[in-house]
Amino acid sequence: MVQLRAPTRPPSPPQYRQVQILFRHPGYDDDNNVLFKLQASDIDDHGQPGLFAQFAIDACAIIAGDYACGRGRLSLSRDGSVSIDPTSTLRERSYYFHLDAADDDPYPIVPNFRQWKYPHDRLPPHWQQLSPDTNPTSSSVTLAPSNLTTALLLRDGSCRLSGCREQLQVAHVVPQSELDWWKENDMSRYNTGSTATLDDTANALLLRADLHIAFDKPRVALVPKPAADDSMRLVAHLLEYSPEIGHLYHNRELHPTAVGVDMLYARFAWSVFTLLDAFLECKIDRRLTLRASDVRLADARGFVTPANCELFSSTAARRRSQSPKKRKPNHDTVLEAQQSAEPPTSTNLKRKSIAEAEGLPSKVIAVKRARQVRPPSASVSDNASALTPTHLPTDTSVLTLDSESLPVQSLAQTWLELERRRSDPHGIWNKEQNWAQCVWDGGTLTSDDAAQWLEAVGMEIRDV
Structure with a gap:
């Protein structure tokens, strides 16, 4: 007689309060100064939601173009009188991001990923502490870009987050849609191969199909966080509320991988810029940092009109990508x-x-x-x-x-x-x-x- 099994039980994650933390620009009125908001995904031992402060500072610094200058800090007050310890956990509803010794007020922000310049050789120290896997077997794998899947199967062998060996897909760290940005910022210098393509093992890893989708949403980011021994480990961080993914994978350390640290930092920046739409579409002038080809859209101080600010939002980018020629009648x-x-x-x-x-x-x-x-x-x-x-x-x-x-x-x-x-x-x-x-x-x-x-x-x- 065939032995039947009962239906599988769905994951039963513990129920936590869904809390979002606002990060504000002190140079604008509180009615319209929210840069972006982040999910308070870091749950402590007492079941209270919070957010690792250094993670939030990294996100704000990228948007402010601060990179590794170290001028950025968080404060509960608009005047910035009391700074937040980067190693602490954020639990309040909103914070201000300040740039010390900023040239002018309000300090300009970078509106989207394609306007952002990669900080070569200037990564924040805690990102530099991430060291890729030095397994001699994986590092010796050198195949043509057309054999990227084979190279990753030899190098990774399984999903780097779940450890599963089935339903695997190749996940590009810097997305293939950002090829122009890749070339403009000379990112091929970090490739393990001799080609200039994004299809390099330094810019890819294996993920299970559903986690690949979450990675591209982006619902999950890969960032460094401190372990018990104070070393930095590459972990998954939940950007968007998802009880099951959060329960299974938030703050979960990745399996060893040789993905380039520079690619991971660029991917984190790409994920952060998707959060800026509300700030850009707030119908007021914003001071932006733009490429030379787009600086004509700003006045002498760098302020851009509301209509032009919306041009840099991800919503506008999606509308531009939907060419009328691709739409077919029903x-x-x-x-x-x-x-x-x-x-x-x-x-x-x-x-x-x-x-x-x-x-x-x-x-x-x-x-x-x-x-x-x-x-x-x-x-x-x-x-x-x-x-x-x-x-x-x-x-x-x-x-x-x-x-x-x-x-x-x-x-x-x-x-x-x-x-x-x-x-x-x-x-x-x-x-x-x-x-x-x-x-x-x-x-x-x-x-x-x-x-x-x-x-x-x-x-x-x-x-x-």
Whole structure:
């Protein structure tokens, strides 16, 4: 008889109060000076939530561009009269981060990771105490970037946080999306190989799939914290509230790994900058530290308008990454909008054959034709101004398809208009159509613009 087992029991983490600590900029009013907030993830022996002070100072120093200068300190008061011991545990609701001997007030902050310069050879002392694994077997592994997974399997062998040997993934420490920052800051100098790529064993480690997701959120950061013998150990720190991950892995020391310390510090900075959105989107002027290419956005003292501050937030970066060309219409919605049944006419059969050839539903072909205009029969000569069309259909409720027209319900047309507005918030498509309409009405057209105009009226241009 097969022996069955009871369902697995979910983790039962102890219940702690969810507390977030605010870190303020003393150069702004308390109504709008919160730089960011951190989860009080360090639970003491009495079950009280808190946060290791040095961890918070490191995060504030990165945002303030202080790096290893050591000018930064935390205080409970805005005037900074009493400083907080970096080795203590933070338990209050909010703290101020001060920069001693700052050139001016308010001191400027770095708005995002791509504006941040890496402090080569100037890491904070407690970060420098982290030493990578010196296992001779792992250090002798040198493979091409295409064999990064094999190299990590030979070097790490298991998830560096959980110790699991299944469901492993390669986790880049400095994310692959930050390749431009990587090159601008010459981070390849820390690679173990001779290439300049991010796909180097110094910038990667093995993580279990779910922990890889948490690492990229970023929900978990890898930072140094002191052990009982006062040595610094690389541990996981919970950035975002998660009872199960916190119970299993917060302050959990990593298995030995040869990941570069410089990569880990850069990753910590990348994680911290994701917390700045609220400060940048607070609708007031902020004093920022910008790259030379972006300094034009600031005034003489470095203050940036609210609208330009928002350009540096991670929210704006995500919007820019969502190109309208990558958004595709929901074909099912189009089909649902086409409620009426169509008789099996020759036009429908022809449209169906076209759809099969293009791999799309036949009714979607009709919607695609909505943006096409049948130009008059004329030859295109070198003199593009000779293109003088005589008719431009303006009734968008009728779709031109070969020699016949097909009715389309207003619901489908409304959906198309809403989808167009969503995918093209700047109205570029409407501007192109207005320009095409002006040419139809007799406007001049140069030979350089002929191909663009033909595409705007729905014709397909192919290189021969």
